[in-house]
Amino acid sequence: MGYNIGIRLIEDFLARSGVGRCSDFRETAEVISKVGFKMFLGVSPTVAKWSPDSKEFSLLIDENPLAEFVELPDNVRGDLFYSNILCGVIRGALEMVQMQVETSFVTCSLKGDERTEIRVRLMKFLDEEVPVEDD
Amino acid sequence: MTIHNLYIFDRHGNLLFYHEWVRRKHTSMSKEEEAKLLYGMIFSLKSFVNRLSPTVSKEGFLSYKTSAYRLNFFETVSKLKLILNTDTETSQSEIRELLSGIYRDIYVEYAVKSPMVVPGEMITSNLFRTKLVQYVQSSHIYKAN
Numbered sequence: 001m002g003y004n005i006g007i008r009l010i011e012d013f014l015a016r017s018g019v020g021r022c023s024d025f026r027e028t029a030e031v032i033s034k035v036g037f038k039m040f041l042g043v044s045p046t047v048a049k050w051s052p053d054s055k056e057f058s059l060l061i062d063e064n065p066l067a068e069f070v071e072l073p074d075n076v077r078g079d080l081f082y083s084n085i086l087c088g089v090i091r092g093a094l095e096m097v098q099m100q101v102e103t104s105f106v107t108c109s110l111k112g113d114e115r116t117e118i119r120v121r122l123m124k125f126l127d128e129e130v131p132v133e134d135d
Numbered sequence: 136m137t138i139h140n141l142y143i144f145d146r147h148g149n150l151l152f153y154h155e156w157v158r159r160k161h162t163s164m165s166k167e168e169e170a171k172l173l174y175g176m177i178f179s180l181k182s183f184v185n186r187l188s189p190t191v192s193k194e195g196f197l198s199y200k201t202s203a204y205r206l207n208f209f210e211t212v213s214k215l216k217l218i219l220n221t222d223t224e225t226s227q228s229e230i231r232e233l234l235s236g237i238y239r240d241i242y243v244e245y246a247v248k249s250p251m252v253v254p255g256e257m258i259t260s261n262l263f264r265t266k267l268v269q270y271v272q273s274s275h276i277y278k279a280n
Contacts, residue, residue: 007254008247008248008254010213011211011213011215011242011243011247012243012247012248014211014212014213015211015238015239015242015243016239016243019212020193020212021193021212096146096213096214097212097213098214128146128178128214129146129147129148130178131148131171131174131175131178
């Protein structure tokens, strides 16, 4: 679900923010947190916990607006990542700008952790598709 | 300042939209073939332009001009391509403004945000076409003729 949102959201984001192509993955992370999240959710997560090869980072969200008025019922509390839609959005949006990433939840404030953390890992850059010759 | 026609391609090369205002000469091929030819040419041009460029630059291929028309090219970070053929006199910066305006105010508003528009398929929405035509025709570089 998040993925489908992401692939459309990226166009809205690019049109409204007017940012150009990012030069590296670190810049991408900054743009996602400072511009993207700010534009759509009004919060600006912190970018932290970079891996040594600069291919993985975490987004630390203190106040998750999606979960602001939400309480999880007991029977799903252990299993449901309520805001997993955010992971899909990030994955979909980045795929549209030629980056294949894996996103996962590390902690979630609805499960009792103090803040929400999403881990983003760059798998590879996608190359532009070459049009097929069929004559 | 005449605007001839507009093509919109997605990141895979699928023709999403075509509209023509003033076109006096048509190719003898079908719409699909013409679109494929155009996309292939643009793809190759972009590649040559970047490889043969004497300076480092972010932009790359922007337009080409013949004695009869100018082809203007606009690509977003998400690899959506807008190709607009105009006459040779119109100012390039105004055309870029127009193209980025089409992307921001028409494509994002009426195509991306429309649940009826499926990514990768032709945009059949009448609202999109109407809004686009309205936007282009109200731009001051359009001349009604």
